[in-house]
Amino acid sequence: MTSYFADISPVSYAPTDAPDADGLSFRHYDPSEVVGGKSMQDHLRFAVCYWHNFVGDGSDPFGGQTFDRPWFPADTMDLAKRKADDAFEMFRILGVPFWCFHDHDIRPEGASLRESHDRLNEMADYVGEKMENGGPKLLWGTANMFSNPRYMSGAATNPNPDVFAYCASTVKSCMDVTHRLGGENYVLWGGREGYETLLNTDLNREQQQAGRFLQMVVDYKHKIGFKGAILIEPKPQEPMKHQYDYDVATVYGFLKRFGLEDEVQVNVEQGHAILAGHSFEHELAMARTLGLFGSIDMNRNDYQSGWDTDQFPNNAPEAALAYYEVLKAGGFTKGGTNFDAKLRRQSLDPIDLIASHVGGMDVCARGFKAAHAMLADGALEGPRDARYASWNSADHLTTGKTLEDVAAFAEKHNLDPQPTSGRQEILENIVNRYV
Amino acid sequence: MTSYFADISPVSYAPTDAPDADGLSFRHYDPSEVVGGKSMQDHLRFAVCYWHNFVGDGSDPFGGQTFDRPWFPADTMDLAKRKADDAFEMFRILGVPFWCFHDHDIRPEGASLRESHDRLNEMADYVGEKMENGGPKLLWGTANMFSNPRYMSGAATNPNPDVFAYCASTVKSCMDVTHRLGGENYVLWGGREGYETLLNTDLNREQQQAGRFLQMVVDYKHKIGFKGAILIEPKPQEPMKHQYDYDVATVYGFLKRFGLEDEVQVNVEQGHAILAGHSFEHELAMARTLGLFGSIDMNRNDYQSGWDTDQFPNNAPEAALAYYEVLKAGGFTKGGTNFDAKLRRQSLDPIDLIASHVGGMDVCARGFKAAHAMLADGALEGPRDARYASWNSADHLTTGKTLEDVAAFAEKHNLDPQPTSGRQEILENIVNRYV
Amino acid sequence: MTSYFADISPVSYAPTDAPDADGLSFRHYDPSEVVGGKSMQDHLRFAVCYWHNFVGDGSDPFGGQTFDRPWFPADTMDLAKRKADDAFEMFRILGVPFWCFHDHDIRPEGASLRESHDRLNEMADYVGEKMENGGPKLLWGTANMFSNPRYMSGAATNPNPDVFAYCASTVKSCMDVTHRLGGENYVLWGGREGYETLLNTDLNREQQQAGRFLQMVVDYKHKIGFKGAILIEPKPQEPMKHQYDYDVATVYGFLKRFGLEDEVQVNVEQGHAILAGHSFEHELAMARTLGLFGSIDMNRNDYQSGWDTDQFPNNAPEAALAYYEVLKAGGFTKGGTNFDAKLRRQSLDPIDLIASHVGGMDVCARGFKAAHAMLADGALEGPRDARYASWNSADHLTTGKTLEDVAAFAEKHNLDPQPTSGRQEILENIVNRYV
Amino acid sequence: MTSYFADISPVSYAPTDAPDADGLSFRHYDPSEVVGGKSMQDHLRFAVCYWHNFVGDGSDPFGGQTFDRPWFPADTMDLAKRKADDAFEMFRILGVPFWCFHDHDIRPEGASLRESHDRLNEMADYVGEKMENGGPKLLWGTANMFSNPRYMSGAATNPNPDVFAYCASTVKSCMDVTHRLGGENYVLWGGREGYETLLNTDLNREQQQAGRFLQMVVDYKHKIGFKGAILIEPKPQEPMKHQYDYDVATVYGFLKRFGLEDEVQVNVEQGHAILAGHSFEHELAMARTLGLFGSIDMNRNDYQSGWDTDQFPNNAPEAALAYYEVLKAGGFTKGGTNFDAKLRRQSLDPIDLIASHVGGMDVCARGFKAAHAMLADGALEGPRDARYASWNSADHLTTGKTLEDVAAFAEKHNLDPQPTSGRQEILENIVNRYV
Ligand SMILES: [Co+2]
Ligand SMILES: [Co+2]
Ligand SMILES: [Co+2]
Ligand SMILES: [Co+2]
Ligand SMILES: [Co+2]
Ligand SMILES: [Co+2]
Ligand SMILES: [Co+2]
Ligand SMILES: [Co+2]
Structure with a gap:
């Protein structure tokens, strides 16, 4: 019996940028890296x-x-x-x-x-x-x-x-x-x-x-x-x-x-x-x-x-x-x-x-x-942590607080929270630095 | 102030098949029915x-x-x-x-x-x-x-x-x-x-x-x-x-x-x-x-x-x-x-x-x-009950049984279950008798 | 050889509202109607x-x-x-x-x-x-x-x-x-x-x-x-x-x-x-x-x-x-x-x-x-014709007119056309009178 | 008047692989390249x-x-x-x-x-x-x-x-x-x-x-x-x-x-x-x-x-x-x-x-x-040309031929054309050599 793959050699890692006609070598996957x-x-x-x-x-x-x-x-x-x-x-x-x-x-x-x-x-x-x-x-x-x-x-x-x-x-x-x-x-x-x-x-x-x-x-x-x-x-x-x-x-x-x-x-x-x-x-x-x-x-x-x-x-x-x-x-x-x-x-x-x-x-x-x-x-985790950072000092809104407690805080301070940029496109650019 | 809807009378139930030009009466909804x-x-x-x-x-x-x-x-x-x-x-x-x-x-x-x-x-x-x-x-x-x-x-x-x-x-x-x-x-x-x-x-x-x-x-x-x-x-x-x-x-x-x-x-x-x-x-x-x-x-x-x-x-x-x-x-x-x-x-x-x-x-x-x-x-519930009826006498596969128990039953009887029609189109026809 | 459909009689028109269990009669299709x-x-x-x-x-x-x-x-x-x-x-x-x-x-x-x-x-x-x-x-x-x-x-x-x-x-x-x-x-x-x-x-x-x-x-x-x-x-x-x-x-x-x-x-x-x-x-x-x-x-x-x-x-x-x-x-x-x-x-x-x-x-x-x-x-064609009716007397905008001609008309009259209702829901209601 | 973009400098080409925090430089676009x-x-x-x-x-x-x-x-x-x-x-x-x-x-x-x-x-x-x-x-x-x-x-x-x-x-x-x-x-x-x-x-x-x-x-x-x-x-x-x-x-x-x-x-x-x-x-x-x-x-x-x-x-x-x-x-x-x-x-x-x-x-x-x-x-055009190459010598099926002519050719030779690989994945690999 001849193997169905008899003509094909084991695939190896060949880290070049040159094109190849059949796409049959790894350019990025080196198992031992x-x-x-x-x-x-x-x-x-x-x-x-x-x-x-x-x-x-x-x-x-x-x-x-x-x-x-x-x-x-x-x-x-x-x-x-x-x-x-x-x-x-x-x-x-x-x-x-x-x-x-x-x-x-x-x-x-x-x-x-x-x-x-x-x-x-x-x-x-x-x-x-x-x-x-x-x-x-x-x-x-x-x-x-x-x-x-x-x-x-x-x-x-x-x-x-x-x-x-x-x-x-x-x-x-x-x-x-x-x-x-x-x-x-x-x-x-x-x-x-x-x-x-x-x-x-x-x-x-x-x-x-x-x-x-x-x-x-x-x-x-x-x-x-x-x-x-x-x-x-x-x-x-x-x-x-x-x-x-x-x-x-x-x-x-x-x-x-x-x-x-x-x-x-x-x-x-x-x-x-x-x-x-x-x-x-x-x-x-x-x-x-x-x-x-x-x-x-x-x-x-x-x-x-x-x-x-x-x-x-x-x-x-x-x-x-x-x-x-x-x-x-x-x-x-x-x-x-x-x-x-x-x-x-x-x-x-x-x-x-x-x-x-x-x-x-x-x-x-x-x-x-x-x-x-x-x-x-930390390219993404840094900005992410910063985005939620205010929660690190928000005990007044968390542990054991009721809807009334939290509402009372908002009303006492007559809160008017302002939006800040979500920076989606900037983050997408950052990802494009890596891929 | 004139109501925005001043020209429109309360909508009433008028059970006729005749067309109307504005679609402004109920033909099917009689609140008191x-x-x-x-x-x-x-x-x-x-x-x-x-x-x-x-x-x-x-x-x-x-x-x-x-x-x-x-x-x-x-x-x-x-x-x-x-x-x-x-x-x-x-x-x-x-x-x-x-x-x-x-x-x-x-x-x-x-x-x-x-x-x-x-x-x-x-x-x-x-x-x-x-x-x-x-x-x-x-x-x-x-x-x-x-x-x-x-x-x-x-x-x-x-x-x-x-x-x-x-x-x-x-x-x-x-x-x-x-x-x-x-x-x-x-x-x-x-x-x-x-x-x-x-x-x-x-x-x-x-x-x-x-x-x-x-x-x-x-x-x-x-x-x-x-x-x-x-x-x-x-x-x-x-x-x-x-x-x-x-x-x-x-x-x-x-x-x-x-x-x-x-x-x-x-x-x-x-x-x-x-x-x-x-x-x-x-x-x-x-x-x-x-x-x-x-x-x-x-x-x-x-x-x-x-x-x-x-x-x-x-x-x-x-x-x-x-x-x-x-x-x-x-x-x-x-x-x-x-x-x-x-x-x-x-x-x-x-x-x-x-x-x-x-x-x-x-x-x-x-x-x-x-x-x-x-x-x-019972037009749908009747056939549905019939479809699952075998489960009504399937205690041997349910209460307290393990995978091994149930598998043993299948193997003992060398089960070969045969499919039966799901009758989808017939059920769709039945629904069309009502709508 | 027995026909695969031996048990099934020719389908006939049976115009009743009563349900049937198999959906095997015509309620609406009478070929000769x-x-x-x-x-x-x-x-x-x-x-x-x-x-x-x-x-x-x-x-x-x-x-x-x-x-x-x-x-x-x-x-x-x-x-x-x-x-x-x-x-x-x-x-x-x-x-x-x-x-x-x-x-x-x-x-x-x-x-x-x-x-x-x-x-x-x-x-x-x-x-x-x-x-x-x-x-x-x-x-x-x-x-x-x-x-x-x-x-x-x-x-x-x-x-x-x-x-x-x-x-x-x-x-x-x-x-x-x-x-x-x-x-x-x-x-x-x-x-x-x-x-x-x-x-x-x-x-x-x-x-x-x-x-x-x-x-x-x-x-x-x-x-x-x-x-x-x-x-x-x-x-x-x-x-x-x-x-x-x-x-x-x-x-x-x-x-x-x-x-x-x-x-x-x-x-x-x-x-x-x-x-x-x-x-x-x-x-x-x-x-x-x-x-x-x-x-x-x-x-x-x-x-x-x-x-x-x-x-x-x-x-x-x-x-x-x-x-x-x-x-x-x-x-x-x-x-x-x-x-x-x-x-x-x-x-x-x-x-x-x-x-x-x-x-x-x-x-x-x-x-x-x-x-x-x-x-x-004419339940739909009537309203449709009415919707486009102004075009029936719009020769000044059609035959042989250029972009400049038509633009000149708009500018001369300083046109300010106002929208009118498309009446979609009313038309949908009308369709529902028929189906 | 201060420009809305007053704090932002013209964007320039900076061909490095190093990340930047705001994604504000070109890494690939050099207008004059x-x-x-x-x-x-x-x-x-x-x-x-x-x-x-x-x-x-x-x-x-x-x-x-x-x-x-x-x-x-x-x-x-x-x-x-x-x-x-x-x-x-x-x-x-x-x-x-x-x-x-x-x-x-x-x-x-x-x-x-x-x-x-x-x-x-x-x-x-x-x-x-x-x-x-x-x-x-x-x-x-x-x-x-x-x-x-x-x-x-x-x-x-x-x-x-x-x-x-x-x-x-x-x-x-x-x-x-x-x-x-x-x-x-x-x-x-x-x-x-x-x-x-x-x-x-x-x-x-x-x-x-x-x-x-x-x-x-x-x-x-x-x-x-x-x-x-x-x-x-x-x-x-x-x-x-x-x-x-x-x-x-x-x-x-x-x-x-x-x-x-x-x-x-x-x-x-x-x-x-x-x-x-x-x-x-x-x-x-x-x-x-x-x-x-x-x-x-x-x-x-x-x-x-x-x-x-x-x-x-x-x-x-x-x-x-x-x-x-x-x-x-x-x-x-x-x-x-x-x-x-x-x-x-x-x-x-x-x-x-x-x-x-x-x-x-x-x-x-x-x-x-x-x-x-x-x-x-010619990474893609080469294989593409090869795929259609037989048409270059198919005059017997093209110029001036009728359905009957072409059918007669197929019948005369009792044609039995065999499929050949479209090589889609290989071509996708080739594209990945470039992108
Ligand atoms: Co566009
Ligand atoms: Co668009
Ligand atoms: Co289809
Ligand atoms: Co088709
Ligand atoms: Co919704
Ligand atoms: Co909703
Ligand atoms: Co899948
Ligand atoms: Co899967």
Whole structure:
């Protein structure tokens, strides 16, 4: 067997300004470069995903498969193994420290639930060996509970209790495998947890089911001693018109409702932030504020398309603002930078798979370094602290004061507070000094 | 003084199908009609707002005032009283049982905080007398903490503590007046509680300020014995790019964070739901599910404009779906149907003000009656119950069961659940039998 | 063979207000009802499409096939015929006078271009016989030049001239078949005529190719004596990020550029109008204004989803405004009302296929009758004429006058024109008297 | 009188990487730097606009004036002159070669049409003297026909012919002044040329009026010997819900309809492109393709806000793609880079006005240089030419060939064209080598 990537050499750091014809070297990402006492590899914790890269076939709602991979249709264990061989070869070429998967990505679904579990375990052994032999570590595992028609009307929120049970078994199997492979997180994305029309939906019941399911997941994590984080990945719509995990703030409310806010964190995706009407940095700042920051799915969404375009990031100034929030949240601990990004339908070749990741990694590295410098210099934090400084001497308005107390102060002094400039454009100029 | 509406007679119910040239009679809204044991007036609890109707001047971001009202510029107490005279005349013509206001709507701002309070109190006396003499009751009062430049960078979330204090005094004065006038609710819309750019914003600090402020408001309510509901009105953006009360789910999380979920409810606006990427009925269903349903701001937002267009509702089928959720939440108790709706810039005449409300009220009445019949017939609830019926005998998957228990059940039976039709189009047809 | 629709009786007109459990009768559409001297069947000219109904399998970007049809996978001629049998049975049950198809819908693609043509011709014979034996007529035919990977980078606009040639052969074969089956129109929808990224696109060259191709199509139409209309169906994006036939106004400019504005008209789809930022009635009014009105694809697009949701219409007031524009354009001559609408992924059953069309047809009929009455009564045209009436005596500003002439008039009279109410809400109320 | 900008020194080029606290120096824009044989000043042709900078007061739909300028309310000729003094001082500090204005910006409206003209002429003399004494040149002039209520229902498209006449006089006066001041272009933005509701609008009549008006403008241009370009600025909506100059392709169709495509070009605004669902570079490429490229309004629109946010550009990679298209169109001849950008409501200070322009100019310079290098290197044009190369030897499919000829070729060879990679990600990487 010849590797699908046989013609492509491992990607290396080549810090020149000269153009190259294929975009196949890092200009900004040197894994071993130390920034602020930590290597870039440890800061960014890049992960490659299995789904878009090895399952995705280029189809879109108006046309079928365009990619031709040697492991397609991947419906036998042999082909699944062939797929794994090429995947780990790609991980090696890119030099990434992590990877991520759904059960559905690495094994063909079996004819029965039990056979699916058996296949998952067999494939876990197969990739586990590769991981031990120099392969990347597992950033996270997850269960695909959205592609099969059985999840058509929801997974844990399905009107049919048998689907709920099927999900329990599926998640358990994926948590077991993630734990066994040393995964640092376990992710839940509720792709079908939502509804198409209120006309046939019992919203409260479905949310109660989701809450109970998540509690069971958390309990099981503790039972098996899995030390990774449980992460929910918010998304507002698509595939369901209304999804229950709309955005970070919605997930926070959900967790509070079921008392799980200390047990579960979020995996924030750029594209999902955009679809929810937010910026990526907003969602990250919100996650930090609410104590939920876990990991990120790095990609970009077309601002004008309205669906999940999952493109590779290519705008360094935008990446800088995102990593600034990551750094303010303390940087990654268990989390990392997973590329939940897919090739365009017309990008057919092995080299497209490699070059897209190289470009994405480089944009992230470039953004990260700018973010780190901005934070180290206090370029934004200095002005920010100054803006709120009066609150440092405002005890007369805070501790133990009532509305009447505070109102009385305003009235006694007949206050007439005057606005001061927010200096937005100046701050934007300052950011442009770094990016 | 001649009333601005001198040429217009009180609007009456005229149940014919014949066209009329000005749209000035009710075809569907008969206040005294009893539906399900309650009069339409008591079901719908219509309110007219003071701001769009008596303050709005037709300006938009590209052009100034087009409306010419006899009380403009309303910058003296005399003009404010003239405005009140005409407002209550309009309330009489429409026959509405409620009205709503901001402090800013009914009194000219004073030269100082204290003078503003004095003027507010004087105007409260003036309108209070009208209310006692046959005028409508007060659905809710609120404070305008967004128009004046002092709120430019936030109200309770301002970087300047003096603005926080100013807000406390303002809200206190408005709660006092609302209480005095027998208001059934007090509303907070955080128009400037949000941010323009993260570059100059301390998100966590600002949200803490908002939480503390709301706690103070709730405490004060109890202290003065105000029995009305405290309502937050969610909105995702505009005027601020990112507002903290994005949608119902976000407000729920905020309330849970500060332990206020049993003290505060929501006033849901159709237009704000749309701007947040939801349907109105979604937001209403979510409010019900989360125990937050309070009141509604009825209007419509252009689905394609992206800003708050605040148009009068004119689509009866859409109104039916909204009132269906209101009815499922138990109908209005303290809340009601407030028209937070404004005339188009080109609708200059007194008759436009009247006709727009007549049309809106009629659309609501028509929608409400359809909703009531759908609910009474079980036209949707029957199929919905059937869809989830298997859960009624699913104790083996619920009480006290762990992920392992449930997974074991699935595996033991090697479950293979099959999808069944969601029947969306059939349900849509059924709705079309009623609307 | 048992028909897929064996359990379903032909749909009939049953004008009651009583609810029905499945929404399977017409309440508003009586094909033989005469309105304004023409039957409803002849006014509306309903057509059922082959693609969404008989090809669509319920898949979405996050999950595969949910529909299970007896003719799937329809990859043999036998299955294609089985599909045709059931399709014409469904046409009979619905009582529609027209149907529409792509080549791709009715025949499995052959192993070669020639085999594809042979299969198309064989299937044309097969369905032609059904049409002659009481089946519906053909509203239009078209070629699918977007699903196969060969069209990945464009059809007539492809960088590869062989694809251009392939398209010529394909369109020729589809025009021949459409002509032979007595089709009343031939449609071109340029699903892949557009671009993903300007970085690899020669915009001018691609548009030139499209223009030349269209000229060839028009010439061929005349050569073979096809009397039907050639229609372009505008759409702004999806599948391509930027499509060349963005909206009606864009298509007009394109036709003018290549001198084809008298040869080609438009097929306007509600959903595509919405995706382009317009209302459906805007696009229809624009088509009328520009002399391009041809036919409509009736459906509805979720206003908030951003992709082509192709749902069945279910809002009668919206349908009324659309048919009002159709009537103002003179009604349909060759065109008709084609349902380019698909079942939701969860609507699995044969009855869902029938009920969805019944509901859609009924909504159209209801809207049409309201539109017809509004037009007959002059309810909108009267006020509209009055609004522009001053232009009837404005010769001093029109014929042969220069900017200086007209300016001189304004200056001589020192004009100070005053605004008058646009009466939008009153007009909306008037519309609500009819719908 | 002390200048409003008294504390601010002329901005200079200071090519360091060191941060600065106020963002008040150019790091990339050196006006005299020669790139490709032309100075950066001559390439970019920067212009500052009068409206956002000297008329804008910080108000938004939810709150009033926040900016406090010494020339406010600018309702006397003295204040208008004070405003001009400060404006030209700002031009000097920035070192820009051009400025732009509406009549409304530079003179207070008179009590009558004639007085407005007199005031315009007086102010033209006043600013003309400043221009001669070292001030910048005039990139373009235009008439504000959207702010005054008389334009509420349209300017040239108004239902009232007197408004049409008023517009003729206004445009004539502005063209005269633009000509007198040596303006290089004259711009028409149809802010009120569109409609709010079709219910009261005669679309065809209004477009005919617009066409006739534009013809008159073009004739007048020739009559007075104005050598500048006449430019239309497309925008899809806001203030009117549907505007007639939706985007470049729509304007092209409009010009073709009235035979004006050789007389009129476009002024493309980034924000308006975004609002129309396009990228800025799409609109620029379309203008080039259609022979309409004239000038640009440089700014940025929030992708998620839906209204015209008119922010200063701050993303260099995006600017690079825009200038790449400008360069492909041959660069600016009469056109230039006008900042149609406004300060955020909270940016109150004189320094905010200066810093925002400095940041914007620097972003443009940085983007321009990257674009120039990409073009000079053939980094994109090389791969693009290769992608379409087969067309260079495709005479058998082009000259004089019919659909039948081309189809016959495909059939004879039984063509089966195979897709090749579009290399989008690789091209994006290449762009990232430059920006
Ligand atoms: Co993701
Ligand atoms: Co995504
Ligand atoms: Co409201
Ligand atoms: Co609103
Ligand atoms: Co269509
Ligand atoms: Co569609
Ligand atoms: Co502009
Ligand atoms: Co703009």
